[in-house]
Amino acid sequence: MNHTAGITRRAFARLLGTAGALGVIEPQLVGMALAENKRSLNYLAHRTVGAEGAWELKKIEGKVPRNLNGTLIRTAPGQKETFGTPLQHLFDGDAYLSKLTFREGKVSLQSRFLDTPQRIEEQQMKRMLYTEVGTLAPPLPDGYKLKTRGKNQPSVNIIQWDGRYLGLSEGGPPVEIDPTTLAYKSEWNFYGTLPGDVPFTAHPKFDPATGEGYAYGIKRGMGLSLTVFRMQKDGKLKQLYSLPQPQYFMVHDMLLSKDHIIFVIPPVWVNISQAMGGKVAPFQALKFGDDMPTKIIILRKDGEGKPIIINQPANMVFHNGNAYEQDGKLHFDSILSPDGSVLKTVGSFDADQPVKTTPNHLTRVVIDLAKGELVSRTELEAEVEFPRFDERRGGAEARYLYTAGFVGRTDENSIVRHDLLRRTNKQVSPGKGRTYAEPVFVPHPGKNSEELGWLLTLGYDGAQDQTFLEIRDAATLEFQARVWTGIHYPLGFHGNFYAQA
Ligand SMILES: [Fe+2]
Structure with a gap:
């Protein structure tokens, strides 16, 4: 050591x-x-939050575009220690929300831990009471009832839907958040249409053609199934499918094309006896089946017909890009890893020497829908994550995809722009001692071209121990502005920009 x-x-x-x-x-x-x-920079960037509060951000390099108006709302696991217990997993920690508001070239930041009932309870008791996804809670005080339910901290993603901010954890129902104060309001079950035994995905997808969303959850207990919903415009869910599954599994993301919902399900299963035994945290009971298939499941969005299921060699997958259909073929992009090492990497976040991840690949997959067969899979780029695109082109062919790239594995994550038509990439590095998070595409107001937009990306500067927001031109990746927040807070995984807060 x-x-x-x-x-x-x-x-x-x-x-x-x-x-x-x-x-x-x-x-x-x-x-x-x-x-x-x-x-590592990655470790430093995800350490415990330095402050909560609200600030006008005055230290700006370059110029924030005056026509960039709206809110970038993000969530992140905000602490890496709970009352003396170090949190071992990258995904561990209470949700910390950050809201960057852009008005006529000015930027303000509002940020805080989300005051869920479970967080308040732990703060009042001054001890860790709930097991995190990757860290077991220490023995509880005498007479204190064992918590059988997890925290449901929405630290993975946050969306605006049906006039609400919904924080998403994928471990439970969404959490409604006050858009002004960022305070906890309640868990949200879509007017009673989300069953209590179905946790809600952190990656619902939205159909720009209809304004509807699609989502899923893994129904627990008896009748274990992949349950798929349409998010109707009246704010309610309509269940489209319930596909029985032989054992607990993990699927973190989904895709939408014009007529289909697509899942790429890695061979990750849960050792139930280990998970229920209480001796390990839930993520430690996840196993990667090297000799099991990765399953591609394709469902019709209208809820009709039989699923297409295609088995592929064992690949780990967290995130996917976009999908589109052309001449009877389904094309989609998925970030595939050749083994399950990334599960060990995120689970050993707090180790002096975390497990190294085997390089992944952004992969274009083509499926013949009539035959239900894979036509081809092509590796486009190695070592990228957090794919984003112009969401107005969700389900249709988008030429560009943006990711965070692992530059030469130096820990200084870059921004990568993938030209999927020409099969070329362009990337920019953050500079020495800095790293970038997920790049979020924001279109220029009133413009429809994929070429006309900005990338909004959080970054971290290790020497200053400070989080910043960088704005780059989406077409050229040219620098537009860097807004210093004055504090350190974790970069987290996902967030979204909304022109109307
Ligand atoms: Fe994710």
């Missing part, structure tokens, strides 16, 4: 982070010391 002045690097980093958050020492000194400590 590596040590720094007699303590582990992990403990040293935690100590410094705490000192910085409390204002005991200057953030810059914290950043320099952390950089000296040689923890």
Whole structure:
């Protein structure tokens, strides 16, 4: 184990982070010391939040476009320690919401931990009471009832739907969030149409042609099934399918084409006896089946017909890009890994030396819909994640896809623009000691071209120990503006931009 002045690097980093958050020492000194400590940028970028509050952001390099108006709302696991218990998994931690508001070239930030009942309970008790996805809670106080239900912290994604902000965890129902204060309102079951035993995906997809959404969940208990919903414009869910499954499994994302809903389901299964035994956290009971197939499941959006199921070699997958149909063929992009190492990487976040991930590939898959057969799969680019595109082209052919790229595996994630027509890529690095998160495409107002837009990307500067927002031209990746937040908060996974907050 590596040590720094007699303590582990992990403990040293935690100590410094705490000192910085409390204002005991200057953030810059914290950043320099952390950089000296040689923890990975990825680790530093996802450490516990430095502050909550609301700020007008005045330190801006370049110019924020005056016609960029709206809100970038994001969520992230906000802490990596709960009352003395280090959280081991990248996905662990209470939801921390950040809202960046753009008005006529000015930017403000509002951010806070989401005050879920479970978080309040832990804060009042001053101890960790709930097991996280990757970290077991310590033994509970005498007489305290064991928590059989998880936290349902919506730290994965946040969307606007039916006039509400809904935070999504994929471990339970959505959580409605007050759009002004970012306070917790309640769990939301779509006017009673989301069954209590079906957790809601963190990646619903929306059909720009109809304004409807599509979503899914894995129905628990007896009747284990992949349950698929249409999110109707009246705000209610309509169940389209309930596909029985032989065992618990994991699927994190979905795709939509003009007429179809697509799932790429990795061979990840849950060791139920281990999961129910209470000796390990839920994510530790996930197993990757090297000799099991990755399943592509294709369903009609109208709820009619039989599913097409195509087995492929074992690949891990979290995220997909867009999908479209042409001449009876379904084309879609998926980020496929050749093994399950990424599960170990995210699960060993807090280790001095996390497990290394085998490179993944953004892969174009083509399916013959009439035959129900795979036509081809082509690797387009290695080592990318968090795919986004111009969502006005959801389900139709979009030429461009944007991802965060792992530049030479240096830990300084880049922004990658994939030209799917020409099969070329362009990428920009954040600069030494910085890293980028998911790039969110925002179209120029009143323009329909895919070429006319911005990328809004959170980033982290290790030396300054500070989170920033960068704006780049989507077509050229040219720098437009960098807005410094003045604080450190985790980059998290997903968020969305809304012109109407
Ligand atoms: Fe995701």
